[in-house]
Amino acid sequence: MKQTLLFRQWGLSYLKAAVRDWHGRFVLMGLCMGLVYLQTWLPALVGRLQHGSAGLPLIGAALALGLKQIWTNRQKIAQLEASEPDQVIGHLLILCSVAAFPLCRFAVWPQAILWLLILAGITVSSWGIQFFTCYPLPTLLFVITAYPKPGLFARILWEALTPPLFLEQIMAQAGAAALSAVGRPAVAKGILVFLPPNGAVEVGWGCNGFNMAFTMAAAGLIMGLFYQQRWHTTLAIMAMGIVLALIFNVPRIMLLAIAAVYWGKESFNFWHGTWGGQIFSSILLTVFHYTVMTLIKRRPTKQI
Template identity: 30%
Template sequence: MNNLKLVKDPKYWLLAIAASLITLHLHLSWRSENADLLGISLLFWVAVSALIWRKRDSLNLESEVFSTIFGALLIGFVLFKSTHLYGYDLFLRVSPFISILGLSLLASGVKGLKQYWQEILLVAFMAVPPGVLSIFIDLSLLTAKFASFVLWILGFQVSNSGVMVTLPTGGIKVGAGCDGFGIILQLLGLSFICLVMFGHHLWHRILVPIASVILAFVVNGMRVALMAILAALSNQEAFEYWHTGDGSLIFSMLAVFMFGVFCHFTVLRTAGARG
């Protein structure tokens, strides 16, 4: 009898569907060989799951026919599209938003969507690809100037002309792929997660996003400075390692670690004292 009740309980069906969608998305993100996407997807899914779990007892799980059908169609579309993905695809950034929206409609209908505004906002942030921001905001020039400043501080004979960072024996051109939007979006997303889960003060909501952008920009500028040195040394193998290889992930991990330390001392300690 207990097993039969579990089968009939819509909560467990919703949980099973959600777990399947999350697992599918993480698998496809891993298969795409895009480490940045996999890392941020994992963090966002953990945050969304934690938020839902925290308010599980207060959720109103009542949906009407239209919302149920529309939610099922959205989930069906995600499943269908996912079977036709090969490698990295922009849909991998959009699918979490469609999945959460579909699950919310299945669970609580249109009227109950407001219960999930935090989760929907988080996954909507994931849908923004770094390349889109580069169209509207060009950070290449500022990144080149900052990298040149770092090299000058370190004692190198460096010159800067536009997006060119030049040393006596070589240099680099800072393009859109090196402007730092990838790391900026990653840390900005982490700041939103931190604020949604632990941010209770207005100064948190102002300071944390600004700090995430500044920290990401600085770390990326240091990576660009390193690549300029390697280009000047004509070390192509090391240059590719830090440019597109695992070395770029090390800087991402460094930025995440530093931002985690910052959030610990500015937000989490305050939240602990408040609790």
């Protein structure tokens, strides 16, 4: 009860201080719009968690690391001063984004872009544009957390840079080869894995391993930052996560093919659904964790 009262008093003090000048009013207006976006951002993350996505813990960890960086450097940040042009640019970013926000409620991504512009406006008008060059790491972390579906942008980029169904065909070939190696003759044609004469399964986007590889790369980035590893070690951890995700995806394809062809629809739906995906994810994350910790113990940490 006492903590609640202190928090309320702090909030009232902040509001009184914020409305004393135009800069505080602009910042307060931008933060209020952030509360509006929170009502879209948080349910989207929670909804994906129910479908087996690891977006909520990863984005939560990135947000916590970003806030930690800001708090650790708060005294240095307080010494930064925004020039008059910076304040004008920042206030315009906030004002234009807030004005456009009601028109962009039709989807999550335009709201995420406007929220990023509001954050940029608050930052530039408070500490100047030099903040982004002085503190690129928290900037990157906040950019990552703004959109509740960061994997979507990665998919768009991947599909723009690779031939159609590139990874799906590779996974189909790998799955068929692995099935043949364990005594289940299989043939891959395009994105289909045939187990003659019984049937076939299709390796679609959700089964090509990309989403899990992206998740493991993000987890590797966060672990590298959390354990204060050097940049080349962090890149090695991310690459390790990607490789492990693609390797673990092959037995998953094998199991789904066997379940679909021999065990029936109910078994296939289980392993293809949330519970089956969580089982594979848990095993993958366990192996990844111990592998990363072994690597970290052999490498020195960087000094911040």
